[in-house]
Amino acid sequence: MIPHEPDFQQLYNQHHIMVYNLALHYLQNIEDAEEITQDVFVQAYHALESFKAQSSLKTWLYRITINKCLDFIKHKNSQKRFFIFGRKSQSETEYLNSSNFEHPGILLENQEKAAQLYAAINKLSENQKTAFILSKIDGLSNPEIAEVMQLSVSSVESLIFRAKTALKEKLSIMFENYRKK
CATH class of the missing domain: 1.10.1740.10 (RNA polymerase sigma factor, region 2, helix turn helix motif)
Structure with missing residues (x-):
């Protein structure tokens, strides 16, 4: 119908x-x-x-x-x-x-930095990427993310924490290599 x-x-x-x-x-x-x-x-x-x-x-x-x-x-x-x-x-x-x-x-002068950030986000696992984007970019609360992803709130919290930890690691390596140039 x-x-x-x-x-x-x-x-x-x-x-x-x-x-x-x-x-x-x-x-x-x-x-x-x-x-x-x-x-x-x-x-x-x-x-x-x-x-x-x-x-x-x-x-x-x-x-x-x-x-x-x-x-x-x-x-x-x-x-x-x-x-x-x-x-x-x-x-x-x-x-x-x-x-x-x-x-x-993204403003033109910030596109390179944003591209590096998104490159790091794209290397996250699917669930970490989804939780991170919904939380930090779209601004959804953890209960809303849990409903969208069909997970528990604690699982969402864990995914976001691991995503932030992985991003810090990936970005620090990227910027360290960038400073060496």
Whole structure:
């Protein structure tokens, strides 16, 4: 059954910026974030009638967005591996531009530092990265993150702590190497 247009339009109007920003934080690329945002709302449109309201619509959209981003990253990484082993991805430009840093909220002079920070964030485990982004970038509380990730609050606290510890280590090494240049 297709959901009512006004319900979906309202859902989109209320949450499209949140979905886009979360995708942008994960992927650091405007076009990829726009594609994911579109994919999230296509999936939400088709699943809205079956939404069981066991969580809020916002939590549900967060979960869909995170899963879409993680799937996108896995697909992109597998494309890179194929290219490395002699098979090209769908386009060479896609491969060459896969690691660009494009985030409109970052001032030009801070883009290099932000790119290094996001490079370190991208090296975290999926759960640590998700918890860190939801907490420190999107500003969600630990109980909200626990609901989105379907974990206990103490697990979320642990993930954020380990993410911060790992980031401190990775960034200190990066900046130490940067100072040596």
